[in-house]
Structures are given as C-alpha cells and as structure tokens.
Amino acid sequence: MNRFTFSILGVLTVVVFACGPSQKITTSWVNPDRPAKKYTTVFVAALIENNPVKYALEADLGAAAKARGFNVVKGYEIFPPNFNKENMRDRDLALKLIRDKGCDVILSIAVIDQKSETYYQPGAVSVGVGYGYGYHPYGGYGPYGSYGAYGTGFYGYYNYWQPTLYSPGYWQTDKTYFIEANAYDAETQQIIWSVQSKADNPSGIEKSSKEYTEMLFAQFDKERKKQK
Numbered sequence: 001m002n003r004f005t006f007s008i009l010g011v012l013t014v015v016v017f018a019c020g021p022s023q024k025i026t027t028s029w030v031n032p033d034r035p036a037k038k039y040t041t042v043f044v045a046a047l048i049e050n051n052p053v054k055y056a057l058e059a060d061l062g063a064a065a066k067a068r069g070f071n072v073v074k075g076y077e078i079f080p081p082n083f084n085k086e087n088m089r090d091r092d093l094a095l096k097l098i099r100d101k102g103c104d105v106i107l108s109i110a111v112i113d114q115k116s117e118t119y120y121q122p123g124a125v126s127v128g129v130g131y132g133y134g135y136h137p138y139g140g141y142g143p144y145g146s147y148g149a150y151g152t153g154f155y156g157y158y159n160y161w162q163p164t165l166y167s168p169g170y171w172q173t174d175k176t177y178f179i180e181a182n183a184y185d186a187e188t189q190q191i192i193w194s195v196q197s198k199a200d201n202p203s204g205i206e207k208s209s210k211e212y213t214e215m216l217f218a219q220f221d222k223e224r225k226k227q228k
Helices: 003-018 051-067 091-100 153-161 205-227
Strands: 023-030 041-046 071-074 105-121 124-127 164-167 170-185 191-200
Touching (some): 051 071, 051 105, 191 205
Parallel strands (some): 041 071, 041 105
Antiparallel strands (some): 023 191, 105 170
C-alpha cells in the first residue's frame, strides 16, 4: 500500500466516525393497556434545571408536536424558571394547572443518568505524499546501491519525509447522558409511552436539542404508524 493510499484511508476513517450519530434510542415501549382515546393537547415538560437547555428542548419538542397536529403548552409557560424538586408545588395543584390549559397528555423529558470517562488518546502519524517522489522500495545506500527513495543528501531525505506529520497525544473526556421521555395520560396519570436514549458528547444546546427532537418524533411517527 503506497503512502497516498494510506493517507486517503486515514481521512475516510475520520469522516466515517465523525458522521456517526451522537444520539440513539436504546428502548421504546408503548403501553398495550393505554386508554383508547385520541389526544389533542400536549403539555411538554423538560425536567432539567439548566434553563437554556430546558427552554430549547420544550420549544423544539413543542414545534414538532404542533407539526403533527397537536395543540401545545410548554412547561415554562406555567412553571417559573426556578421550578425544581425543592420548590415543587403541590402535586394536585400542578396537575390542575396543566389540565386547566386543556392538556390531555403530558410529555416529560429527563436526564436519568450521566457517565464520564477520561482516557488518553495517543499520538498518530499521518503520511502525506512526497514532492514528486511517491513511494519506492528500498534501494540501498552509497556504493552498495542507489540512494534509494530519498534522493541525494539531506535535502532528498527531508523532501521525502517532510509530509509525514505527527499529531501529539492528548487527554479526552467522553460524556454520555441517558435520557428518558415519558408520555402520561393527564387525567389518569397512566404512562402510555416511554423512550430511553443516550447522547454521547452532545455538541451545543441548539444542535443537540434539535437532534433529540428529530430522533424522538421519528420514533413517535413509527409507533403511531404501527397502531393504525
């Protein structure tokens, strides 16, 4: 394998892994005993204390639900920004506020676990193409043969190996978030749909929120199609 082919294979490997999905669904379950009713208005609640993430998720999930014909009420439209388990309102009052908005189904999103792993990524040598030399078999040195692939003297040696680049090693921390989405009947509180997924090294709030929304509602469309 010549140096040009080796370099191309290295680039393709990086591209393939870089394009891999950062989020994926691990399990999805539809309650076979769910109420036999048609839901029209969904209350979307991201149970996350990071407000920028919460707002982005609720906005994106709400937009996706609207695109599928649902009326939408978002969590931040009812509960204050500092709403969390420490200052949670009375359960019955919270449900009343949701029902008073006409919501018949509740979609909640929560990060249920997080895992971090730090490891050392060793350095790598990437080989480019020499200036006009390409790869040639070893041809010997000095009086015992030709000067080989390098050419004469230091310049020939430098010109041959200069395209070989060394990338130093570094420490990297991978973060994996485990996310659960649950849909509840607003009247009975019975769970009707549950989806678990994981996100590896999510990059940015806006991008990650949109990726999660697309993934979740693609699964929703698939499940709904099965039920017809």
